[in-house]
Amino acid sequence: MKLYTYWRSTTSYRVRIALNLKGLAYEPVPVNLVAGAQTAPDYASLNPGQGVPTVVLEDDTVLTQSMAILDWLEETHPNPALLPTDTTLRAKVRAAALIIAADVHPVNNLRVVAKLKSMGHSQQEAVDWMNDWMQRGLTAFDQLIDPGTPFCFGDAPGLAEICLVPQLYNAHRWGCDLAPFSRLTEIETRCLATPAFDAARPENQPDAN
Numbered sequence: 192m193k194l195y196t197y198w199r200s201t202t203s204y205r206v207r208i209a210l211n212l213k214g215l216a217y218e219p220v221p222v223n224l225v226a227g228a229q230t231a232p233d234y235a236s237l238n239p240g241q242g243v244p245t246v247v248l249e250d251d252t253v254l255t256q257s258m259a260i261l262d263w264l265e266e267t268h269p270n271p272a273l274l275p276t277d278t279t280l281r282a283k284v285r286a287a288a289l290i291i292a293a294d295v296h297p298v299n300n301l302r303v304v305a306k307l308k309s310m311g312h313s314q315q316e317a318v319d320w321m322n323d324w325m326q327r328g329l330t331a332f333d334q335l336i337d338p339g340t341p342f343c344f345g346d347a348p349g350l351a352e353i354c355l356v357p358q359l360y361n362a363h364r365w366g367c368d369l370a371p372f373s374r375l376t377e378i379e380t381r382c383l384a385t386p387a388f389d390a391a392r393p394e395n396q397p398d399a400n
């Protein structure tokens with residue numbers, strides 16, 4: 192399968208981690224977001240949301256939206272599982288993941304920050320904006336996870352870490368104060384020590400610069 196991706200995109204990073212965890216090979220197709228390649232007509236016809244990631248399967252089926260792609264991966268390639276079997280615990284894992292995917296990422300997306308700047312806000316104001324939403328989201332995430340396990344909800348990484356680790360990449364990038372989130376950065380370190388997360392890191396992508 193092909194994965195349309197951008198090295199620094201946290202939503203692409205989620206899918207790269209999941210593909211690696213599931214042991215699925217893919218061909219990365221870089222989409223240069225800084226150059227605006229996501230709005231080019233050919234790409235926009237593939238992904239009308241004009242963002243990455245997009246997955247194109249061998250039969251040309253197109254999948255968009257990182258969380259829907261993760262659901263599809265879990266349903267079609269159930270091992271190793273990204274979600275626990277217990278339905279209540281599944282809801283808790285999904286809630287933590289959605290704090291990042293639904294509450295933090297959308298208000299910090301490239302086009303949102305570009306819009307803020309086009310309305311006259313400075314780069315520093317844009318960074319403060321991003322860090323504020325990250326602080327709020329990480330505070331909630333920290334309270335939603337299991338306090339006593341090596342990973343967010345147990346002994347292995349899954350959907351929660353797939354959303355957390357890319358978001359923490361962004362938090363480091365923009366100088367977000369992570370001192371209050373030592374448990375989250377410990378989980379991040381544990382995840383990045385595994386081959387699946389390490390290979391998915393932005394700096395390990397072919398289009399990294």
Ligand SMILES: N[C@@H](CCC(=O)N[C@@H](CS)C(=O)NCC(=O)O)C(=O)O
Pocket residue numbers: 199200201202203224229240241242243244255256257258300301302303
């Ligand atoms: N909700 C979508 C968001 C996709 C998205 O917008 N991704 C960002 C990169 S992290 C992007 O491509 N942004 C381009 C832009 O804002 O112009 C998903 O989870 O796939």
